[in-house]
Amino acid sequence: MTGKLYGLGLGPGDPELLTLKAHRILTSVPVIAYPAPDTGSSFARQIAAPYLSFHQVEVPIIVPMRVERFPAKETYDEAAETLARHLESGLDVAVLCEGDPFFYGSFMYLFERLAGRFATEIVPGVSSMMASAAALGRPLAARNDVLSVVPGPLDDDTMRARIEAAGAVAIIKVGRHFSRIRALIRTMGLEAAAGYVERVSLAEQRVLPLAEVGEDVAPYFSMILIYKGGEGWNAGLSPRTSNGMPS
Amino acid sequence: MTGKLYGLGLGPGDPELLTLKAHRILTSVPVIAYPAPDTGSSFARQIAAPYLSFHQVEVPIIVPMRVERFPAKETYDEAAETLARHLESGLDVAVLCEGDPFFYGSFMYLFERLAGRFATEIVPGVSSMMASAAALGRPLAARNDVLSVVPGPLDDDTMRARIEAAGAVAIIKVGRHFSRIRALIRTMGLEAAAGYVERVSLAEQRVLPLAEVGEDVAPYFSMILIYKGGEGWNAGLSPRTSNGMPS
Numbered sequence: 243m244t245g246k247l248y249g250l251g252l253g254p255g256d257p258e259l260l261t262l263k264a265h266r267i268l269t270s271v272p273v274i275a276y277p278a279p280d281t282g283s284s285f286a287r288q289i290a291a292p293y294l295s296f297h298q299v300e301v302p303i304i305v306p307m308r309v310e311r312f313p314a315k316e317t318y319d320e321a322a323e324t325l326a327r328h329l330e331s332g333l334d335v336a337v338l339c340e341g342d343p344f345f346y347g348s349f350m351y352l353f354e355r356l357a358g359r360f361a362t363e364i365v366p367g368v369s370s371m372m373a374s375a376a377a378l379g380r381p382l383a384a385r386n387d388v389l390s391v392v393p394g395p396l397d398d399d400t401m402r403a404r405i406e407a408a409g410a411v412a413i414i415k416v417g418r419h420f421s422r423i424r425a426l427i428r429t430m431g432l433e434a435a436a437g438y439v440e441r442v443s444l445a446e447q448r449v450l451p452l453a454e455v456g457e458d459v460a461p462y463f464s465m466i467l468i469y470k471g472g473e474g475w476n477a478g479l480s481p482r483t484s485n486g487m488p489s
Numbered sequence: 490m491t492g493k494l495y496g497l498g499l500g501p502g503d504p505e506l507l508t509l510k511a512h513r514i515l516t517s518v519p520v521i522a523y524p525a526p527d528t529g530s531s532f533a534r535q536i537a538a539p540y541l542s543f544h545q546v547e548v549p550i551i552v553p554m555r556v557e558r559f560p561a562k563e564t565y566d567e568a569a570e571t572l573a574r575h576l577e578s579g580l581d582v583a584v585l586c587e588g589d590p591f592f593y594g595s596f597m598y599l600f601e602r603l604a605g606r607f608a609t610e611i612v613p614g615v616s617s618m619m620a621s622a623a624a625l626g627r628p629l630a631a632r633n634d635v636l637s638v639v640p641g642p643l644d645d646d647t648m649r650a651r652i653e654a655a656g657a658v659a660i661i662k663v664g665r666h667f668s669r670i671r672a673l674i675r676t677m678g679l680e681a682a683a684g685y686v687e688r689v690s691l692a693e694q695r696v697l698p699l700a701e702v703g704e705d706v707a708p709y710f711s712m713i714l715i716y717k718g719g720e721g722w723n724a725g726l727s728p729r730t731s732n733g734m735p736s
Contacts, residue, residue, distance in 0.1 A: 251619070253508065261615060262512060263505040342615075344622040344629045357626065364623035368508060368589075368613050372498070375591040376611035379604065382591045386643060386662075388651050391636040404635055407654060415633075 245273075245329040247360045248336040249343035249353060251367020252289045255463075256443035259368050260289070267336055267365060268293050273328045275301035275321065276338040277348055285463075286338040299333075301325065305348070322355035329360045342367040346393075346414065371412050374439040374465045377449045383410040384471055394419040398426050405430060411468040420460035424452060432468055440464040492520075492576040494607045495583040496590035496600060498614020499536045502710075503690035506615045507536070514583055514612065515540050520575045522548035522568065523585040524595055532710075533585040546580075548572065552595070569602035576607045589614045593640075593661065618659050621686040621712045624696045630657040631718055641666040645673050652677060658715040667707040671699060679715055687711040 248267055253259030260268070268274070268290055278284035284302060287294075294300075303321040305314060325335050343349040343364050356362065371391065375382035383389035387409030392401055394415040401423070405411050413423060427433050436452035441463050452466060495514055500506030507515070515521070515537055525531035531549060534541075541547075550568040552561060572582050590596040590611050603609065618638065622629035630636035634656030639648055641662040648670070652658050660670060674680050683699035688710050699713060 249623075251615075251623075254613075256510070258510040258513070259508045259613070261500065261506050261508055263503070265509060266505070342619040342623075342629075344627070345619055346630055346632075346634075347628075350628045350631055353626075362626070364626065366501075366506070366615050366619040366623040368498075368615055369619060372589040372592055372613040372616060375589075376496075376498075376613040379600075379609070379611065380591070381594075381597045382589075383593055383638065384597055385593070386640040387593075388640070388643070388647075389638040390655070391630065391638075393633040393635070395633055396635070400635075404654065407651065408637070 243332055244360055245332050245334040247325070247329060247356055247362045248334065249339055249349045249362070249364040250336045251339050251342045251365055252286060253368040254341055254370040254373040254443045255285075255289055255441065257289055257292045259373065259443055260293075261365065261367065264365050264367065265293060268338075269295070271298070271334045271336040273299045273301065273325075273333050273335040274338055275303055275325055275335060275352075277305050278302040280304050280306045284338075286340050289340065290338050299328070301328075301335075318351040318355060322352055325352065325356060326359065329356070339367065340370075342369045345369050345371070370442050370463070370465060371414070371467075373442045374412070374437075374467055377439050377442050377447065378437040378467060380437060380467065380469050381410075381471065382412070382467065382469070387471060394423055398422070401426060402430065405432070405468065409470050413466040413468075415462070416460045416464045416466055417462045418459055420455075420464070421458040423466065424455070427452065427466070427468065432470070435470055436466055436468045438464065438466055490579055491607055492579050492581040494572070494576060494603055494609045495581065496586055496596045496609070496611040497583045498586050498589045498612055499533060500615040501588055501617040501620040501690045502532075502536055502688065504536055504539045506620065506690055507540075508612065508614065511612050511614065512540060515585075516542070518545070518581045518583040520546045520548065520572075520580050520582040521585055522550055522572055522582060522599075524552050525549040527551050527553045531585075533587050536587065537585050546575070548575075548582075565598040565602060569599055572599065572603060573606065576603070586614065587617075589616045592616050592618070617689050617710070617712060618661070618714075620689045621659075621684075621714055624686050624689050624694065625684040625714060627684060627714065627716050628657075628718065629659070629714065629716070634718060641670055645669070648673060649677065652679070652715065656717050660713040660715075662709070663707045663711045663713055664709045665706055667702075667711070668705040670713065671702070674699065674713070674715065679717070682717055683713055683715045685711065685713055
């Protein structure tokens with residue numbers, strides 16, 4: 243009897259945003275795996291840390307951050323074989339995923355290598371996109387809005403067309419593209435409708451109108467939300483809205 | 490000292506997909522409110538039911554389902570005043586929200602009436618969109634895909650343009666528009682890339698390729714996901730992938 247593979251969505255960062263289901267599986271599986279940078283600590287493991295036991299086998303999947311072209315085929319081939327050995331020996335394996343496993347997640351690279359061989363279950367998680375709208379105190383999308391999720395690396399023309407065609411926009415993977423994206427949003431006259439969220443739901447979370455961001459670069463874990471339905475980013479925002487920080 | 494208002498995301502239906510945070514708040518607030526149809530039971534309350542206590546005051550917000558034009562202003566004005574009285578008397582109030590409160594949710598109608606007057610916190614939840622991708626065993630979006638979320642009531646021309654411009658598409662609020670939407674997707678040659686999910690994460694969940702749906706109408710809680718990145722809907726799907734049903 244082989245083990246079961248779980249793609250475990252852990253939510254955006256606050257350990258209390260795990261689902262009850264993810265918590266149950268996380269605290270019961272004998273083997274956990276998680277993406278980790280070649281230097282520094284794994285964000286996915288950090289989210290799960292309060293719930294881990296020293297009895298669990300940990301398999302860090304070292305994804306070199308300097309590699310520009312993803313997926314790093316050899317890394318995932320090798321990690322899949324390591325996990326396959328645990329699964330073949332009858333152990334359940336949970337792959338820890340920031341946010342939701344299938345929303346722009348790297349879990350798909352393990353899924354496509356292992357799901358044909360082993361029983362697999364995806365446990366959806368709270369996405370940083372929903373958490374960012376909550377932190378901003380603004381609807382992500384409503385009524386018959388089209389919501390477009392636009393990755394930051396896309397070129398200006400593509401990004402402009404997608405923003406124009408949607409009633410609500412989430413720009414993800416902002417990072418080093420921040421300055422260029424903000425200039426584009428400004429040119430389009432949408433800066434007042436745009437909010438910026440960094441490291442959502444963590445203690446170091448920052449939430450502010452896009453126009454008030456001082457820096458020209460943003461961390462990897464940042465997002466810009468544009469909501470055209472309101473009368474500007476501040477319109478619907480209560481000054482008394484708490485920021486949803488872990489208490 | 491007035492009470493605090495919570496917009497509580499409960500996830501797509503399986504009570505185990507509540508977050509630990511939503512669970513903590515749900516089991517500790519003295520007052521809960523939830524949308525309810527004028528006949529039949531409230532889906533939001535049904536999700537929360539396993540965790541409710543008879544000590545809690547319940548405020549159903551009756552939203553007549555036959556009203557075509559939302560928001561039903563008077564309904565929300567009245568509900569907001571009821572909740573305001575509880576908040577003014579110092580009691581915390583949690584509004585139960587299916588999925589995520591700010592992802593096409595009706596919570597925004599209470600939020601815009603109350604967030605300026607009372608401390609308010611939104612607790613994000615697992616969206617049915619993420620849960621549907623998990624149930625289909627297919628990424629919702631990956632790499633630099635543009636993901637567009639398209640409400641089913643939009644007309645064919647608008648819908649066609651949004652589907653053409655995106656790498657991945659989630660069509661929500663399908664319901665009585667199902668037949669028309671499927672015909673459009675077929676015309677566009679995308680039927681093989683489309684999956685259908687109904688009542689995701691519940692015991693009566695249905696997950697199948699769009700082409701295999703026999704009916705011409707779909708329930709309100711259904712969704713069509715199109716993922717152009719793969720080689721058809723079945724390509725990435727493991728026959729051994731479990732459907733993530735509550736166990």
